Amino acid sequence: MxxxxxxxxxxxxxxxxxxxxxxxxxxxxxxxxxxxxxxxxxxxxxxxxxxxxxxxxxxxxxxxxxxxxxxxxxxxxxxxxxxxxxxxxxxxxxxxxxxxxxxxxxxxxxxxxxxxxxxxxxxxxxxxxxxxxxxxxxxxxxxxxxxVPGMPGVAGAGERLTMIRAAVGNQIRLIPVDEVQYFEATDKYVNVVTAESESLIRTSLKELLPQLDPSRFWQIHRGTVVNVHCIQAALRDETGKLLLKLKNREQMLTVSRVYAHLFKQM
CATH class of the missing domain: 3.40.50.2300 (Response regulator)
Structure with missing residues (x-):
């Protein structure tokens, strides 16, 4: 060259x-x-x-x-x-x-x-x-x-979260972590998505990741962490991009190249 x-x-x-x-x-x-x-x-x-x-x-x-x-x-x-x-x-x-x-x-x-x-x-x-x-x-x-910290197989540190505290108007809503389908980074906040609702918490995904159980919550993109118990199927579109279908949810989540190996058997 x-x-x-x-x-x-x-x-x-x-x-x-x-x-x-x-x-x-x-x-x-x-x-x-x-x-x-x-x-x-x-x-x-x-x-x-x-x-x-x-x-x-x-x-x-x-x-x-x-x-x-x-x-x-x-x-x-x-x-x-x-x-x-x-x-x-x-x-x-x-x-x-x-x-x-x-x-x-x-x-x-x-x-x-x-x-x-x-x-x-x-x-x-x-x-x-x-x-x-x-x-x-x-x-x-x-x-x-x-x-890279936060990837499955890389040990995290700190206590595991069992409850998420999210502000909704003038109230604080307590969300059991097990009910969360996925977390999505949005600027300075993280969107906490459950089957019934979406709530913003003022933290970064980087700060949140070490507090989550790595056997249950997998990072699939730099801005997305999914509850593996909520995954119904892993599919590829016509361009070869890997997508996740969640249970009881129409929205598909995109898996980046870095994390695609996690779903080879699905």
């Missing part, structure tokens, strides 16, 4: 500059098509620029690097190759064992020529093989299953 392109997402300007300069020295053919300082911009620019390589800082304002990778995996269009993802992290060697186990590429801060050089040497041959590039989306989805 001639002139591969990279996008850097790093919120510390000095580190972003260092990474860009080191890449130019170690990989002169690589063109840096953009540098952004937050996760939301990383998603926006990656979808617009379609880079070959994406360097994602783990901790960024708004969205983390893992959340940005998850959103890209869900929204990436059919056809173009998914970028090779390299996580940039300040974690120590013990925390990095999780990345090694998931076969994720990473660069440890502070950035060194030796470590970045090894990453460059791993990336170059992968960019030259279309068959392997075609499997990149599946690879990053597999990594995210191990690395």
């Amino acid at each position: 001639n002139h591969p392109r990279a996008l850097i997402a790093e919120d510390e300007p000095i580190l972003a500059y260092t990474l860009q300069q080191t890449l130019q020295r170690l990989w002169p053919e690589l063109q840096v098509c953009g540098v952004v300082d937050n996760g939301a911009s990383a998603v926006q620019e990656a979808l617009a620029q379609r880079p070959d390589v994406l360097f994602l800082d783990i901790k960024m304002p708004g969205k983390t690097g893992l959340e940005a990778a998850q959103e890209l995996a869900e929204d990436w269009p059919e056809g173009p190759h998914f970028p090779l993802v390299v996580f940039v992290t300040a974690y120590d060697e013990y925390a990095l064992q999780a990345f090694e186990y998931a076969a994720a590429d990473y660069v440890l801060k502070p950035i060194s020529d030796g470590r970045l050089g090894k990453t460059v040497e791993r990336l170059k041959p992968r960019l030259q093989h279309d068959v392997e590039r075609g499997a990149e989306l599946e690879r990053i989805v597999g990594q995210l299953r191990s690395l």
Whole structure:
């Protein structure tokens, strides 16, 4: 491949500059098509620029690097190759064992020529093989299953909710968690949907997830968590998109690529 392109997402300007300069020295053919300082911009620019390589800082304002990778995996269009993802992290060697186990590429801060050089040497041959590039989306989805909190198989923390407190006018309504069919993120709120009603609670899905029983409530999209006891069937539409039919409900819920593996046997 001639002139591969990279996008850097790093919120510390000095580190972003260092990474860009080191890449130019170690990989002169690589063109840096953009540098952004937050996760939301990383998603926006990656979808617009379609880079070959994406360097994602783990901790960024708004969205983390893992959340940005998850959103890209869900929204990436059919056809173009998914970028090779390299996580940039300040974690120590013990925390990095999780990345090694998931076969994720990473660069440890502070950035060194030796470590970045090894990453460059791993990336170059992968960019030259279309068959392997075609499997990149599946690879990053597999990594995210191990690395993103809230996914089935990733242990949560804290006490499990048994009751949801939702404001309805001047009253507080208590909703048993077992009656919830699904939770849906809406800006700064979460919509709590039962068979009889919908109620907004002022929290984020990220804050809510660790309090839910992971054997009962599965995240199926970055903005949706469903009660598996309410699922009637998993169906595919004419475009191949996976949809969930809930019991006694006409509305269908969309399952993103990241979570589609949960329903292979349905």
